[in-house]
Amino acid sequence: MVERLWQLYQHDMSEFRGSYPNAEGFYPAGRLPLFLTEADKCAYLVHHDGRPAGFAFVRGLSSGLRVMGEFFVVRAARRQQVGRETAVQVIRRHPGDWEIAFQEENPGAAKFWRRVVADLVGPNYKDESRPVPGKPKIPPDSWLSFRI
Template sequence: MTETFPADVTVCPAAPEDRPTVERLWLLFRHDLSESEGTLPGPDGTFRGERVEYALTRPDWAPYLFLKDGRPAGFAFVRGLDGPVRVLNSFFVVRGARRRGVGTRLAQDVLRRHPGAWEIAFQKTNPAAVRFWPHVARSLAGDAWTRELRPVPDRPELPPDVWISLAVTG
């Protein structure tokens, strides 16, 4: 199913043939996060990309590509489709498509595609995420959502992530 928004932004499942586009968007996403995480790319100029591989090949993951006027505008990776809780593993909107409510509509669309319990993690050092994800949670669940800090697995040097939990109906 492809959903079209008034701003000519569509959400569609990413297919294996979309891999080069998703990989390029992944680099932009990781570059954005590097500001708040203080990370640098590897010697070859890329960031770790195993999540792209997982999203495009594992049956319990769902990758989505966002298109604006037919051009790449971002992506989302959902994992945990075979479990009781879905996790929004990665979510990215290119800067040229931000600040017009597009990200909120895209996040709502992706979460509504998989009704049920959800968890969304983000870094408290990322001011845009700190504002954005509670807004999305309220738009979908009113006051029926929670926020908690959790340590980053196998990364004791990093500050804990913020996790939002909510239930989404279709």
């Protein structure tokens, strides 16, 4: 199920990253296997009305800096507080220092993450732009840093 949701996620992201599926029509698994197998990471499956609706992947559980590695909600469940409730629950489950990255070219994600973080910590967060490592042709990511 997560592998299928990953394909939907990658398809959504292709709009902002210019990525295409391979010759068989699939997007690469990328970091997905790491979130499902490594001890420092965890994956949450999101359900809405009893149906699969997305995922949240967190890394840095033992390093002291948690990072929302990947986050996805299917379009049918968007604008129904599913993403917000999931994000808040996941972040609160892992108190400590956090970072969340997103692309400014994705206005829905930019608005969503800034609102979620502001609701959690008020103005007590840092908002900065950082280059994407190893991908100089891609616009920088925006990063929100905060403590829960």
